[in-house]
Amino acid sequence: KQEVTQIPAALSVPEGENLVLNCSFTDSAIYNLQWFRQDPGKGLTSLLLIQSSQREQTSGRLNASLDKSSGRSTLYIAASQPGDSATYLCAVSLYNFNKFYFGSGTKLNVKP
Amino acid sequence: EAGVVQSPRYKIIEKKQPVAFWCNPISGHNTLYWYRQNLGQGPELLIRYENEEAVDDSQLPKDRFSAERLKGVDSTLKIQPAELGDSAVYLCASSLDPSNNEQFFGPGTRLTVL
Numbered sequence: 001k002q003e004v005t006q007i008p009a010a011l012s013v014p015e016g017e018n019l020v021l022n023c024s025f026t027d028s029a030i031y032n033l034q035w036f037r038q039d040p041g042k043g044l045t046s047l048l049l050i051q052s053s054q055r056e057q058t059s060g061r062l063n064a065s066l067d068k069s070s071g072r073s074t075l076y077i078a079a080s081q082p083g084d085s086a087t088y089l090c091a092v093s094l095y096n097f098n099k100f101y102f103g104s105g106t107k108l109n110v111k112p
Numbered sequence: 113e114a115g116v117v118q119s120p121r122y123k124i125i126e127k128k129q130p131v132a133f134w135c136n137p138i139s140g141h142n143t144l145y146w147y148r149q150n151l152g153q154g155p156e157l158l159i160r161y162e163n164e165e166a167v168d169d170s171q172l173p174k175d176r177f178s179a180e181r182l183k184g185v186d187s188t189l190k191i192q193p194a195e196l197g198d199s200a201v202y203l204c205a206s207s208l209d210p211s212n213n214e215q216f217f218g219p220g221t222r223l224t225v226l
Contacts, residue, residue: 102154
């Protein structure tokens with residue numbers, strides 16, 4: 001079974017700071033990895049999807065990287081804003097299973 | 113394009129009562145997922161459908177939970193009878209197909225069992 005870990009569980013930073021969120025997984029035979037954002041009381045919003053053959057994906061101020069061999073992915077947020085405050089979750093799917101395993105998330109607070 | 117639709121958004125019931133959740137996926141999405149999310153945790157898969165077929169229900173507590181996706185479009189998840197430990201957010205997600213499996217989530221149904 002795939003185990004997905006996100007550290008830290010919570011993070012508080014001042015506005016404007018660049019930050020990195022971490023996601024690690026135990027089984028490197030992944031199909032792809034997806035980063036989500038979840039606002040309180042809401043569903044999950046897809047941010048970035050990285051295929052196993054890719055090393056990174058970028059969308060605006062977000063950049064996600066993938067290192068399968070070490071079982072790690074990072075989500076880099078540039079010039080953080082208070083509106084970025086949310087819980088960020090990563091999810092990994094395995095080949096031939098089409099099943100996503102989620103981490104518990106990192107709760108981000110960006111202070112004005 | 114409409115996103116994944118779920119109803120109701122909130123449900124409060126007493127233990128031992130039945131409850132049902134409804135999900136309408138994004139048009140054209142063949143894969144549908146039901147997840148349960150406990151407070152402070154990531155979602156855990158309950159059941160996954162490819163069209164009408166339930167292809168992964170290994171985590172579904174089959175003694176009290178049931179699901180259906182009769183026409184390969186919308187889906188219903190039922191709990192009967194509900195227990196206190198079933199209090200959680202129930203999320204529905206859909207993706208295009210197994211090879212293009214980027215997931216899109218609905219807003220969820222928050223269930224409280226008293």
